[in-house]
Amino acid sequence: MQFVKRSIPVVILLMSASFGLAQHTPISAGFTLGGANYLGEIGGKLEPRGSVLDADIISTSPTFGGFLRYAANDRVRISGEVNYVHIRQADRNAEDPARQARNLNFRNRMVEFGFRTDFTVFHIADRSTNRNFAKPGKLFVKGFVFTGVYGVLHNPQAQITYDPNNEWEDRWYDLRPLTTEGQVEEYASLIAAIPMGLGIEFGMGYGWVLGLEASWRTTFTDYLDDISGMYANPDYLSPLAEAISSQSNTTVIEAINDPASGNVLNHQYQEGGTYRGNPDTNDSYGTVQVTLARIIDTRTSFERALDHISRRR
Numbered sequence: 001m002q003f004v005k006r007s008i009p010v011v012i013l014l015m016s017a018s019f020g021l022a023q024h025t026p027i028s029a030g031f032t033l034g035g036a037n038y039l040g041e042i043g044g045k046l047e048p049r050g051s052v053l054d055a056d057i058i059s060t061s062p063t064f065g066g067f068l069r070y071a072a073n074d075r076v077r078i079s080g081e082v083n084y085v086h087i088r089q090a091d092r093n094a095e096d097p098a099r100q101a102r103n104l105n106f107r108n109r110m111v112e113f114g115f116r117t118d119f120t121v122f123h124i125a126d127r128s129t130n131r132n133f134a135k136p137g138k139l140f141v142k143g144f145v146f147t148g149v150y151g152v153l154h155n156p157q158a159q160i161t162y163d164p165n166n167e168w169e170d171r172w173y174d175l176r177p178l179t180t181e182g183q184v185e186e187y188a189s190l191i192a193a194i195p196m197g198l199g200i201e202f203g204m205g206y207g208w209v210l211g212l213e214a215s216w217r218t219t220f221t222d223y224l225d226d227i228s229g230m231y232a233n234p235d236y237l238s239p240l241a242e243a244i245s246s247q248s249n250t251t252v253i254e255a256i257n258d259p260a261s262g263n264v265l266n267h268q269y270q271e272g273g274t275y276r277g278n279p280d281t282n283d284s285y286g287t288v289q290v291t292l293a294r295i296i297d298t299r300t301s302f303e304r305a306l307d308h309i310s311r312r313r
Helices: 004-025 097-102 239-245 251-258 301-312
Strands: 027-039 059-073 076-091 107-126 139-153 156-158 190-206 208-219 284-296
Touching: 004 076, 027 076, 059 107, 059 284, 076 139, 076 284, 097 139, 097 251, 107 190, 190 284
Parallel strands: none
Antiparallel strands: 027 059, 027 284, 059 076, 076 107, 107 139, 107 156, 139 190, 190 208, 208 284
16 A cells, blocks of 8 residues: 555656657757759750759759758658748850850849648667657657748849940849840749658757758749740830840850851841740759758756656656
8 A cells, every 4th residue: 555655656747747748749940051953944954954954063052041840740740941042044054055055144042931741751760768759869860751832032133244335234133123025014023832852860869960851842933044935026125124135146156166056046036936935834943951950848847857757767
């Protein structure tokens, strides 16, 4: 009977600790740093936007961001993210002589924000420590895949590279308000993107987690690079829009020295229409990032004390 009386407080402590752990799943916060690339009308290999392999590594640009992640259980995790993503490209980097002769360029410094869901594929943990959602084991390796939805604020810009009369400043110009393809209205500055990717994480102890992620974003716009349809009639463009929208010239074509590059008339407005881009496919972009996160212990001090007592028992 005396044993039972002494055991009751211990049982209550253990039940309370277990309840606390069950009610407080882990939250982690961290940041990302890496590189970004894109597939669209500018640059690329002979088959633009054929696959991720068409992305040109020399145009890789920086990306960084921050996130807050909530583990619903040991298989599913939900993240809120904000990222800065810089993409850029120029036709001079293309392998296709015709695109080299077109001589267009762009950059787009974007801010994306949204949510994603991670699904664990495998999880190898140090079993010598007590694994639970509030205080995971010290050492682990986790592989996962993810998808979600982002909103993306974007603003494509371009430089004028052919200016024989020195009419224009040597700087980046915002393209959306110029309606370089003769659009009736400006295309949207806020678009949607669907990320799909995979990653691996390494638990380093003391709540720190190092990871590597690769993902690709499918977008719902063809104007990340400001190119989609046909050359516009210059009579309906401002002088600046005309100078940016068609930058082919004889100097560039002669330097290419390939009949496949065509002539200047192939890369400017003509009666009947001349294609500037491919309106049948949208632009996309991707990132490869290193992540560093810190697991946040969401338990109260009382619950941590109960957990400590239960471990000592």
